[in-house]
Amino acid sequence: MVKGLAQRITVRLIGGMVLVLAVVLAGLTLSPVSGAQGPDVAAVESKVSVGLFSGKTVVRVFGSTATPDVPIRLELTGPDREVKFTRDVRRFGIKVAQTIEDAPQVIPAIRAELSSGDIPLRREGDALEDALIREGVVIIRPNAIKMEPSGLFFAEIPLPPSAPVGDYKIEIFQEGALRTVAKIKLAEESFSIQQQGFVALVSRGAKDYALFYGLICVLVAVAAGWITERVFRNRR
Amino acid sequence: MSMYLPIAEMATNPFVIVFFGALVGAMSGLFGVGGGFLMAPILFFLGIPPSVAVSTEATQICAASVSGSLAHFRRGNLDVKMGALLVAGGLVGSTLGVFTFKWLITLGSIDLVIQLFYVVFLGGVGGLMFLESLQAMMRRRAGKTATHKRRHGFMHGLPFRTKFPRSKLYISAILPVAVGLGVGFLSAIMGVGGGFIMVPAMIYLLGMPTMVVVGTSLFTIIFVTGNNTLQHAWFNGTVDLVLAGLLLVGGVIGAQIGVRLSGRFNAEQLRILLALIVLAVCFKILSDLLVGGPPIQFSFREVAGHG
Structure with missing residues (x-):
């Protein structure tokens, strides 16, 4: 464990207009954690419901870190979906979709990556990744986590209208902290999108x-x- | 404001859907066609999955045909006997179409097949309609009247000849059943009512009088699209009731606007205009097929336990 990274991270998720959530901010009332025993995460139970007139679903994440000068990175991962990647090939003059065999068969239906500071998030030159970003399945937002000097941070993740129902996971990492290469997971939270009513x-x-x-x-x-x-x- | 479509699994702006529903509804009021061939591509363009768009269109066309054929029925412009035979063929054809649709989904080539069908049929029908109305216009300029020749082809030698008093015809019962079969199949695959194929087939192939053609065609379309709706919902799970509701609202508003507008144009101009619209849609789909898209596409496959 890296010293000086004692964390108290509380994560709260708020769904769009239809809203949501029972938040248990357990972490705040506990005594400070001594030492560097990894992240101390508040228990969170939340769900995002999709009703007939739901607005755009925005997931909001709040938290705090003891080391505001070290940039953090957030990953949101949606439920898995089976996919088929195709490439256009011409046959008799018209284009026909040809399956790319070595492409992944199952990917998260939505993936979002946000960072505070200038952590590079995109893998350059990855054609599959580019296709996913273009279609809005992968959302890349560098510098989208607002980090206060006090260590409080806040981020908004806009989920596309096509975000499917199911279980979503949010992970928060510190990367390259103190020149270590390994990324350290600070917190993990989950929520689910559910349909409601009609x-x-x-x-x-x-x-x-x-x-x-x-x-x-x-x-x-x-x-x-x-x-x-x-x-x-x-x-x- | 946005509204969530439970089967398409996406939020959409309801006013946009109602607007396009009204636009297409106005055209169908104006031209007397169902407008499915325009609505389905618009829905693709708005990001509705093609399978959901095609199936949900069936629901809207069914409703539009119910109100249309009721109006024609009251005016007596409906050959129920001919319609019943068309329906018999149509139900078989549309059931075959739904299962072909399902089979094509598993093959993963449904989108290509839908697009090819659109190009072939829109191109063919639009082209013929354009040439025909151009000729009719020129004939009129030259001061001649159009003569309707009754050809005596192979179809008049077919067995099961039956009298159709309302259409004043004595033809083989196989003919309307066959027409219904073809139209039903196309209807299920393309998400259209099939009026743009059926109306020419009734006039030129069956030789029905123009007056009863539209009413009888609408009557057939009720059952064909009703069957499509039921089967797509039952076997493919692709009918979105919320989307259908939005399209219905738009279609009702549009059809009223269209009917009011139709008095201001003459029939020939309308036919040329419709032919041009059909050809434009055909050209758009064809150019999408010929011009390469982004280097890599992907599609989410339907997975068990999804949703």
């Missing part, structure tokens, strides 16, 4: 009662068409 009802219904759901869709369509015709009949 949205949850629809997506559960569509999955668990697919036939019934399909019938309802047809019924909605027929009813909507019939009502429209009745309402506008005399105006045509």
Whole structure:
């Protein structure tokens, strides 16, 4: 363990408009940790719910560190998804997607990396990484963690609208501290995005009662068409 | 404001969807076409997964056809007997289409197939429509009237000849069933009602009088798209009820605007305009196919336990 890195990090997550969360700031009331026994993390239970009128989901992370002069880095990792990377090849003049065989098959559906200070986050020249950044699956924000001289820090991670439901993990590292190469994990927190209310009802219904759901869709369509015709009949 | 689409699993601006729904609805009120061939590409462009876009379009077209064919039914412009045979073929065709769709998803080539279908059919129909209306315009300039020739082709030798009193036809029952089959298949794969194929097929292949064509076509489309909705929801899980609701609201508003606008143009101009729009959409999709995109793409595959 590296001396002088005694941490007290509290992480709190706040979802977008629909919000969320039961936060247990256990760490604050405890007596200071003596020595350098790694990070002292507050217990956090939180979840982000997605309702019908949810706004943009923004995850906010608060914390504090004993060594504000050492830059930190934050990684958010979403639930795994199976993917297929493809490359365009021309066949008979039109482009056809060809699978790239040695590309990863499973990646996090969302990954965000933020830093305080100028820690390089991007791996240069990685074509797969570039594709993920372009599609918004990987979010890279250098210098996006606001670090106060007192050691308090704050960051906002904008999750794209396509952020899927599931479990998300947030890890905070100190990297290259005191010229050591290894990155030191300071804290790890998790939260989950869940659907709620009507949205949850629809997506559960569509999955668990697919036939019934399909019938309802047809019924909605027929009813909507019939009502429209009745309402506008005399105006045509 | 944003609204969450539970099946597409994304938040979207509801006003944008309603706006485009209204735009396409106005066109369908104006031209008498379903507009699915325009709406599906717009939804792709807005970032809705193609499979969800195509399936959800079916729900909207179904609703639009219900109100449209009710109106035609009341005016007596509907050949129910012909429609029933078209529906019989259409249901088989659309079921085959849904399963082909499912099979193409597992192959991973669904997007390419959808795009190729669009290019071939939009190009063909748009081109023919454009030439036809141009000729009609020139004939009128020359002071001649269009003559409708009844050709006697192989289809008049087919068995099961049946009387269709409403259409004043005596043709083989196999013909409407076959037309329905083809239209149903295309409808399921392309996320369209299939009116832009069915209407020409009814006029030129079956020889139906123009007056009953639109009503009967809409009548068939109700059942074909209803079946598509049910099957896509049941087997592919790709119908988004919230997205469908937004499209419905837009479509209702748009159709009313379109109907009011339609009195201000003459039919020939409308047909040329529609042909040009169809060709433009075709050209856009074709150029996307020919011009290379970014060097590496990727797609999320549907995974068990997802969501």
